[in-house]
Amino acid sequence: MIDEDPDNGTGGAPASPEPDRMGAATDTGAIDALIDLMARLPGLGPRSARRAVLHLVKHRGRQLAPLAEAMRTVADTARECLNCGNIGTADLCPICQNNARANGQICVVGDVADLWAMERSGVFKGRYHVLGGTLSALDDIGPEELRIPKLLDRVVSEHVSEVVLALNATVDGQTTAFYIAEQLGEGVEVTSLAQGVPIGGELDYLDDGTITAALKARRKF
Amino acid sequence: MDWRDRGTLLSLRKHGESSVIIQVFTEGHGLHAGVVRGGTGRRLTTILQPGAQLEVVWRARLDQHIGAYTVEPLQSRAGLLSDRLALSGLNAVCALLAFCLPERAPMPGLYTLTQALLAAMEDSDDWPLDYLHWEMALLEQMGFGLDLTRCTVSGRTEGLTYVSPRTGKAVHAEAAGEWIDRMLPLSPALVRSEGVGLSDLLAGLATTGHFLANRLAPELGDRPLPKARQRLVDLLARE
Numbered sequence: 001m002i003d004e005d006p007d008n009g010t011g012g013a014p015a016s017p018e019p020d021r022m023g024a025a026t027d028t029g030a031i032d033a034l035i036d037l038m039a040r041l042p043g044l045g046p047r048s049a050r051r052a053v054l055h056l057v058k059h060r061g062r063q064l065a066p067l068a069e070a071m072r073t074v075a076d077t078a079r080e081c082l083n084c085g086n087i088g089t090a091d092l093c094p095i096c097q098n099n100a101r102a103n104g105q106i107c108v109v110g111d112v113a114d115l116w117a118m119e120r121s122g123v124f125k126g127r128y129h130v131l132g133g134t135l136s137a138l139d140d141i142g143p144e145e146l147r148i149p150k151l152l153d154r155v156v157s158e159h160v161s162e163v164v165l166a167l168n169a170t171v172d173g174q175t176t177a178f179y180i181a182e183q184l185g186e187g188v189e190v191t192s193l194a195q196g197v198p199i200g201g202e203l204d205y206l207d208d209g210t211i212t213a214a215l216k217a218r219r220k221f
Numbered sequence: 222m223d224w225r226d227r228g229t230l231l232s233l234r235k236h237g238e239s240s241v242i243i244q245v246f247t248e249g250h251g252l253h254a255g256v257v258r259g260g261t262g263r264r265l266t267t268i269l270q271p272g273a274q275l276e277v278v279w280r281a282r283l284d285q286h287i288g289a290y291t292v293e294p295l296q297s298r299a300g301l302l303s304d305r306l307a308l309s310g311l312n313a314v315c316a317l318l319a320f321c322l323p324e325r326a327p328m329p330g331l332y333t334l335t336q337a338l339l340a341a342m343e344d345s346d347d348w349p350l351d352y353l354h355w356e357m358a359l360l361e362q363m364g365f366g367l368d369l370t371r372c373t374v375s376g377r378t379e380g381l382t383y384v385s386p387r388t389g390k391a392v393h394a395e396a397a398g399e400w401i402d403r404m405l406p407l408s409p410a411l412v413r414s415e416g417v418g419l420s421d422l423l424a425g426l427a428t429t430g431h432f433l434a435n436r437l438a439p440e441l442g443d444r445p446l447p448k449a450r451q452r453l454v455d456l457l458a459r460e
Contacts, residue, residue: 042238043238137312137313137315137316137447137448137449137452138231138232138271138315138316138319138447139234140448142448169302170266170270171270171271171272171298171302171308171311171312174302174303174308175308175309175312178305178308178309195302207267207268207294207297208294208296208297208299209267209270209273209297209298209299209300210267210299212297212299212300213299213300213302213303216300216303217303
């Protein structure tokens with residue numbers, strides 16, 4: 001059913017042409033193009049893209065038009081923060097602009113998605129640094145390809161007292177963490193996130209790697 | 222066609238949105254690649270880490286296809302994640318194997334040595350010497366083995382002090398002659414399995430490194446050796 005919202009975006013224009021006798025809709029190039037573009041998004045394929053586009057068209061006033069406007073705004077303004085690598089709409093992201101976040105702590109993450117995950121928890125009150133990946137021996141990704149030199153500069157210029165390494169608990173993530181810790185040396189406290197049993201986790205369902213790490217990192221109870 | 226085997230995961234890279242292509246050094250089928258569907262999912266990412274020992278089933282319609290793996294974990298190397306030197310060793314082993322090994326050529330002897338080395342990295346502090354001997358075995362397997370049993374000039378078996386950088390054979394101190402400045406040291410670490418100091422170990426790694434970089438790598442398309450190996454050597458030098 002077409003949305004009865006008066007602000008349906010048609011502006012009184014004539015309805016779309018009736019499907020021809022063969023059952024194929026005519027003049028749907030723009031809609032097909034939209035479906036094709038949405039089908040390329042992560043998690044979407046042609047079928048789910050068609051469903052999404054049909055939903056948007058049926059609710060064009062409430063969803064399609066605002067979505068198009070928001071996408072246009074982000075396309076025009078989104079950029080990497082010059083300081084930390086976060087995504088924002090100005091040269092400095094809101095976290096780097098917030099003086100209250102300059103508490104001497106920097107949390108190092110591999111990707112913007114990790115930064116957003118940390119921010120969702122609401123626990124960390126310092127600033128971030130996004131490396132843009134991890135060192136990889138096999139893919140020949142070295143420190144120059146990551147934002148490690150910039151991190152070292154920030155530790156000095158921002159008078160950082162603690163660097164929290166929030167990198168993935170993978171071979172590449174931990175290799176990167178050790179490398180960064182070496183580069184930082186003794187002048188700053190270097191800490192890392194704990195690794196082990198997740199909240200709600202049952203031992204019977206954990207892999208042996210997680211159990212091993214948890215046992216190694218055990219502490220007095 | 223299909224087969225079942227066990228192996229060590231060396232590398233993985235994303236393939237499409239949810240799959241990965243992994244390279245596994247298997248016991249019976251050598252270095253073998255395959256697609257793992259759903260490899261980026263939460264369950265498999267914990268399993269598919271470099272160094273992990275896996276049981277794998279490989280299936281393909283034709284032998285020359287890349288095929289698909291299903292994997293089950295046998296042994297994780299998570300215990301190495303908190304040890305900087307051992308993690309560096311793991312990276313060096315995986316990088317060198319991925320760099321050197323031809324595809325689909327079984328090397329059961331090297332496979333067994335590799336498993337023993339990775340186990341030693343978790344259990345023993347003396348594994349760096351095992352690593353040096355593993356590099357010697359790798360060179361042997363690739364056709365650049367060192368012959369340190371007798372002098373290549375005089376045939377003598379005692380007083381062997383140098384290694385010829387060209388042939389990889391031992392040279393007696395008196396037989397080196399005018400080439401003495403070009404000789405590589407025959408470190409005790411190359412022939413002993415214990416009682417070796419750090420300087421001897423590093424000298425041994427310099428010798429194997431010479432053959433890896435100057436004899437083996439040129440035969441493999443003249444690519445530089447993986448940086449992971451030099452990083453391990455650098456860390457050992459700082460110990």
